[in-house]
Amino acid sequence: MRSLPELLEGVPITLLLTFCAISAGFALGLLLALGRVYGKKGISYSCIAYLEIFRGTPLLVQLFIIYYGLPNIGIIFSPLLAALLGLSLNSAAYQAEYLRGSIQAIPANQMIAGRTLGMTRFQSIRTIILPQALRISIPAWSNELIYLLKYTSIVVYIQVRDLTFQAKDIAAQSSRYLETFLVVALIYLLFTILFSEIVDRVEKRVRIPGVGLSPRIVKRNMKIPFKT
Amino acid sequence: MILLGINSIINNIPFLLEGLGVTIALTVVSVTLATVFGILLAMGRCYTRQPLPFLIYIYEKVFRGLPLLIIFFLVYFGLSQQGIHIKAFYAAVTGLVLHSTAYQIQIFRSAILAIPEGQQTAAMSLGMSKPKTIFYIILPQVLRLSIPGWSNEFTILLKDTSIAFSIGVVELMARGDAINSMNPSGILHVLLFIALLYFILVFSINKGLNYLEKRYRLSGYEVTAVQ
Amino acid sequence: MHMLEVVDIYKSYGSCEVLKGLSFTVDKDETKVIIGTSGTGKSTLLKCINQLDPPDKGEVWLEGEDITNPSIDLNRIRQKIGFVFQDFNLFNHLTALQNVSIGLEKVKKIEKENAREKALEELRRVGLEKQSCQYPAQLSGGQKQRVGIARALAMDPAIILFDEPTSALDPELIGDVLDVMKNLAGKVAMLIVTHEMGFARNVADEIIFMEGGTIIESGPPEQMFNNPKKERTRQFLGRISTLYGKE
Ligand SMILES: Nc1ncnc2c1ncn2[C@@H]1O[C@H](COP(=O)(O)OP(=O)(O)OP(=O)(O)O)[C@@H](O)[C@H]1O
Ligand SMILES: [Mg+2]
Numbered sequence: 001m002r003s004l005p006e007l008l009e010g011v012p013i014t015l016l017l018t019f020c021a022i023s024a025g026f027a028l029g030l031l032l033a034l035g036r037v038y039g040k041k042g043i044s045y046s047c048i049a050y051l052e053i054f055r056g057t058p059l060l061v062q063l064f065i066i067y068y069g070l071p072n073i074g075i076i077f078s079p080l081l082a083a084l085l086g087l088s089l090n091s092a093a094y095q096a097e098y099l100r101g102s103i104q105a106i107p108a109n110q111m112i113a114g115r116t117l118g119m120t121r122f123q124s125i126r127t128i129i130l131p132q133a134l135r136i137s138i139p140a141w142s143n144e145l146i147y148l149l150k151y152t153s154i155v156v157y158i159q160v161r162d163l164t165f166q167a168k169d170i171a172a173q174s175s176r177y178l179e180t181f182l183v184v185a186l187i188y189l190l191f192t193i194l195f196s197e198i199v200d201r202v203e204k205r206v207r208i209p210g211v212g213l214s215p216r217i218v219k220r221n222m223k224i225p226f227k228t
Numbered sequence: 229m230i231l232l233g234i235n236s237i238i239n240n241i242p243f244l245l246e247g248l249g250v251t252i253a254l255t256v257v258s259v260t261l262a263t264v265f266g267i268l269l270a271m272g273r274c275y276t277r278q279p280l281p282f283l284i285y286i287y288e289k290v291f292r293g294l295p296l297l298i299i300f301f302l303v304y305f306g307l308s309q310q311g312i313h314i315k316a317f318y319a320a321v322t323g324l325v326l327h328s329t330a331y332q333i334q335i336f337r338s339a340i341l342a343i344p345e346g347q348q349t350a351a352m353s354l355g356m357s358k359p360k361t362i363f364y365i366i367l368p369q370v371l372r373l374s375i376p377g378w379s380n381e382f383t384i385l386l387k388d389t390s391i392a393f394s395i396g397v398v399e400l401m402a403r404g405d406a407i408n409s410m411n412p413s414g415i416l417h418v419l420l421f422i423a424l425l426y427f428i429l430v431f432s433i434n435k436g437l438n439y440l441e442k443r444y445r446l447s448g449y450e451v452t453a454v455q
Numbered sequence: 456m457h458m459l460e461v462v463d464i465y466k467s468y469g470s471c472e473v474l475k476g477l478s479f480t481v482d483k484d485e486t487k488v489i490i491g492t493s494g495t496g497k498s499t500l501l502k503c504i505n506q507l508d509p510p511d512k513g514e515v516w517l518e519g520e521d522i523t524n525p526s527i528d529l530n531r532i533r534q535k536i537g538f539v540f541q542d543f544n545l546f547n548h549l550t551a552l553q554n555v556s557i558g559l560e561k562v563k564k565i566e567k568e569n570a571r572e573k574a575l576e577e578l579r580r581v582g583l584e585k586q587s588c589q590y591p592a593q594l595s596g597g598q599k600q601r602v603g604i605a606r607a608l609a610m611d612p613a614i615i616l617f618d619e620p621t622s623a624l625d626p627e628l629i630g631d632v633l634d635v636m637k638n639l640a641g642k643v644a645m646l647i648v649t650h651e652m653g654f655a656r657n658v659a660d661e662i663i664f665m666e667g668g669t670i671i672e673s674g675p676p677e678q679m680f681n682n683p684k685k686e687r688t689r690q691f692l693g694r695i696s697t698l699y700g701k702e
Contacts, residue, residue: 177305192293346544355534
């Protein structure tokens with residue numbers, strides 16, 4: 001396969017998008033989750049509205065709005081920036097839902113115990129609730145990571161030169177669609193398997209002895225395991 | 229500006245609604261097939277002898293690790309390079325079903341595993357054969373348990389149909405793309421309108437299935453499938 | 456010919472030998488009670504009898520038929536052996552009535568209406584016709600177990616096996632279930648694993664004391680309680696009656 005180097009040129013972009021979006025999405029998602037669980041009515045409802053909107057519409061439409069739509073009102077992003085923004089905003093909504101589930105899975109008296117030690121509400125959340133909740137949410141989060149990696153492929157439709165972009169390019173030039181896409185498929189598969197292995201290891205590392213972590217949440221986004 | 233936008237929505241409504249029709253058709257056909265395959269393969273994974281469960285496991289691993297877009301390309305362009313030409317719509321259905329089935333197997337399998345073993349033992353002690361036990365005792369409980377996970381998957385599949393525009397299926401997203409290339413200056417409103425249409429669909433599916441779940445919930449019986 | 460004849464059965468799980476050559480019989484309409492400490496293989500024995508977990512060696516004969524014979528249709532055999540579980544195992548998605556009628560409809564192929572009639576009759580027999588439309592989750596433990604008994608009875612079995620039917624119940628609910636079983640005594644053959652000594656004493660035609668995978672001693676209740684032949688039997692019964700109280 002002579003075009004392999006050309007194909008691999010797209011890999012850094014794909015990985016960059018995945019990591020940046022998962023991190024930014026995590027930060028925003030955490031705020032959304034906390035806002036939803038602990039926020040006053042107004043804040044809580046705004047968070048819910050955000051989640052519903054971003055989880056209720058396709059990522060592709062969101063990317064199109066950011067890249068093609070916003071210029072109508074004078075807001076212009078480069079393809080890469082638009083992709084980053086879209087992926088992060090979208091992932092934040094899903095991550096917020098996982099995190100909310102984990103936060104609500106922590107027994108209420110953990111918070112009470114913190115408060116009886118004289119901690120403020122914020123301190124209890126930060127030092128008692130979150131360290132536990134974050135551990136619980138790792139399996140769901142690993143899922144989201146894989147999902148995000150897979151979905152970066154569609155940024156090719158807002159002109160980002162990621163792995164899929166290179167593949168399309170090469171395939172069109174050589175008209176060897178099958179071979180090219182099989183190789184790309186293999187690359188994606190490699191990364192998804194690698195990522196889930198790594199997160200698995202991490203989860204085992206940070207597991208709290210004796211606290212049964214929820215069995216692996218093998219789902220695209222959480223709904224059942226944290227039924228509230 | 230806003231007027232222009234609203235105008236471009238109104239002018240394009242019939243065009244967009246046609247796309248919506250294709251989106252719905254694509255969703256319904258794919259979700260139905262993926263559900264049937266998902267249930268069958270989940271049972272295959274739980275109730276048959278090796279090597280079938282292992283093969284199904286590999287299938288799951290592979291198709292949950294591949295981007296849907298790449299699956300579409302493989303099915304549509306890859307096959308046509310081999311001289312097998314299928315219509316874009318059917319290629320999209322194939323891709324969506326291959327992808328969603330991999331997830332649905334997991335949903336149904338964890339529901340199967342959540343059914344206490346005693347249910348099967350009790351059925352057998354009445355003299356029920358294995359197929360009868362599965363059909364009359366296990367499956368009705370599995371289906372109930374799977375509703376939340378399944379409804380989630382349903383809406384994900386709906387959103388995923390938008391990616392089918394990549395292989396030229398003229399569904400809702402493709403209509404938006406077409407309008408974009410003809411008239412980019414009013415596209416924001418059109419895209420927002422498209423988003424609204426998707427949102428309404430997702431919202432109604434969620435509400436409908438929530439209702440279904442409540443309706444078929446066994447009062448007092450709370451087993452949740454650990455996924 | 457005995458209704459049920461167990462001939463020298465053995466069963467191991469891995470390297471752990473649970474049943475080590477057990478033989479006994481149950482005759483028509485006879486009630487036999489098996490007692491013994493926890494982990495001696497009482498549940499295993501019952502599962503070996505209805506072939507939910509077939510024995511490694513030995514034979515089980517039911518109404519003159521060797522049911523350990525591999526070519527036998529087990530689904531036909533199991534219809535003739537009722538089973539009542541310690542943890543009830545009612546079908547969660549079916550009402551009390553449907554729990555009783557499903558075997559009639561789907562296994563015995565009885566018409567829906569007739570199956571319903573028969574199921575209702577069985578529920579009446581265990582005092583639960585009022586609860587016929589409730590789901591298992593809406594029933595108390597004692598009620599669940601009575602539905603379990605009705606479900607087994609409905610199939611008109613030759614014999615019913617009970618695996619500690621009252622040990623998952625609150626003390627005040629045990630009586631209801633035992634009453635139902637007392638009423639059945641003499642009308643259908645029963646093989647009962649239980650720790651309810653008062654019940655065993657009053658209802659059993661014979662008591663089998665099992666330990667370490669073998670039968671230590673068996674005999675009518677009077678003999679077992681008053682002059683057991685084996686020292687071990689005396690010890691066990693002495694301990695268990697201080698534990699559970701004499702009736
Ligand atoms: N499926 C199995 N696999 C391995 N070992 C088993 C299995 N079932 C039972 N055993 C073992 O066989 C032995 C007997 O178990 P069994 O359940 O028959 O005892 P039991 O007399 O019914 O006790 P209990 O009064 O507590 O119900 C136990 O030591 C148990 O660990
Ligand atoms: Mg037992």
